[in-house]
Amino acid sequence: MLKMIPMMKLLVNLPFLLLITTNHLSLHMIHGQTQDSCGSNSNLANISSQIFFETSSLNCFPVWSSENFILRYSQDGPSLWNFVLSAPISNSYIGMGFSPNGGMVGSSAVVGWVARDGSGNMKKYFLGGQSPSQVLVDQGDLEVIGNTSLVISDSSRIFMVFQLLIDQPRRQLVFSVGDSSNPPPNTPNFLLTRHRSHMAISLNYASGQSSRIKAPYSNLKRAHGALNMIGWGILIPIGAMVARYLKHLNPLWFYIHTGIQSLGFILGLSGVIAGLVLDNRINADVNSHKALGITILIFGCLQVLAFLARPSLEAKTRKYWYWYHSSVGRLMILFAIVNIFYGIHLAKAGSSWNAGYGAVLGILFTTVLVLEINMLRKK
Incomplete structure (x- = not known):
């Protein structure tokens, strides 16, 4: 009878053990899904068929480790550049700006988000100041090829895909992520709310070397x-x-x-x-x-x-x-x-x-x- 007591306790606690194990595995799977990598376990393979340019030769760089931003890029011609920015999906937007001085203000940016209906959206913005009224939609000096640009969601991640017609993109890049407590941009004015966090890097496109830019002033x-x-x-x-x-x-x-x-x-x-x-x-x-x-x-x-x-x-x-x-x-x-x-x-x-x-x-x-x-x- 005494030997049966441990077995009975195990049987009684079995549902709780299964629940804990299941939760742990679920969290592990979710965490794994929200990750992307420049290695062999890249999520890009899942969506490469939806992208209008070749993805196998893209340079890959983890530009913002704390927010799990992955940037891929390549030059596809004398004045044509391919970009894919990957980040975890949230109830907000991700942004990539090309800056003349390493600061957010004065940059021309591409911003992408997943709407409530699951559709991907992308817009150009000129970041003329820090207030929302100074962030101008469909403005800036970026010439984005519209028919090859798209936003794709896959495995709890968002992929912002676009091509630029430019001889050489600016080396100073700024990245931002929106505040999930605010809704993403929406019709009719596509107002861009203040970001939750941002960072800036200087990228050497030829070598792939980068360095984080100190915030201006x-x-x-x-x-x-x-x-x-x-x-x-x-x-x-x-x-x-x-x-x-x-x-x-x-x-x-x-x-x-x-x-x-x-x-x-x-x-x-x-x-x-x-x-x-x-x-x-x-x-x-x-x-x-x-x-x-x-x-x-x-x-x-x-x-x-x-x-x-x-x-x-x-x-x-x-x-x-x-x-x-x-x-x-x-x-x-x-x-x-x-x-x-x-x-x-x-x-x-x-x-x-x-x-x-x-x-x-x-x-x-x-x-x-x-x-x-x-x-x-x-x-």
């Missing part, structure tokens, strides 16, 4: 973010804490407070200037972010004026000045924190920036909480 973007974060978002709050909690260290607290706030203002001003230069160069659609930044700068200038025009301690207007100075300072800090997180979101800088600044704010908030409790106990 990436150093300026980082400088803008870091200067504003340190200046407005860290130093200014610390300076305010000094003024509130270190008054017993008179007059040392005053020199520490003004020193920290002055440094914070200088760094923050530099960050705003960097942002305005960046906005002028890339023409980004960040009006709310820019308006908040200018508002914060105005608050900072008002604080500098308040420091220069502060009344004496014995003056009757001192309490009104203090109320104004502290209120504007608190508003400035609040707006700065909001705009920093908003800027991180707009720049798609990643969770590391959010986590890093969030950790700093957490430390500052905990410190304020402890000091406030200590002040209440002393009262």
Whole structure:
């Protein structure tokens, strides 16, 4: 009887084991279907009969590993080039742009997607700016041969096939994938929504060698973010804490407070200037972010004026000045924190920036909480 117990447990748990095994195999099969490769297990063989040009001599390159984008290309004549871009199917689009400078803006692109009815669609776009209204359908300098261009879906992948009439395609290529939460382009205007992610490479068509292109003005973007974060978002709050909690260290607290706030203002001003230069160069659609930044700068200038025009301690207007100075300072800090997180979101800088600044704010908030409790106990 004792020997039968393990067997009975196995029989009882058998349906669950089968379910787990089946799910595991299904996931493995789905994963395998969504993969494409430049090797012998290429999905291209399944659809080669539907393509109007020879596919056996196509050069193959995994241009975007994290999104599983595979690019195949070949020169089919003095002014004729073949392209096949493969990517996983999603409820959005894939795009390939030919850029004059390695940036998305200014590129002429080919965009493909699978509609809800399962049909493949492809359109040309000119990427005149970052807002949807600046992305113009059926525009750009790409001469695509229409009767050989098509979008095919096979084994959970989308293949965007097209030919270009051009002597030499641009080496700077940009790739994008749409946000699956937004519908793909549709009639009548085929509006292209903002991409979920993008990347750029420089490709040597002769050798097949490529290198990833650094995002345009990436150093300026980082400088803008870091200067504003340190200046407005860290130093200014610390300076305010000094003024509130270190008054017993008179007059040392005053020199520490003004020193920290002055440094914070200088760094923050530099960050705003960097942002305005960046906005002028890339023409980004960040009006709310820019308006908040200018508002914060105005608050900072008002604080500098308040420091220069502060009344004496014995003056009757001192309490009104203090109320104004502290209120504007608190508003400035609040707006700065909001705009920093908003800027991180707009720049798609990643969770590391959010986590890093969030950790700093957490430390500052905990410190304020402890000091406030200590002040209440002393009262």
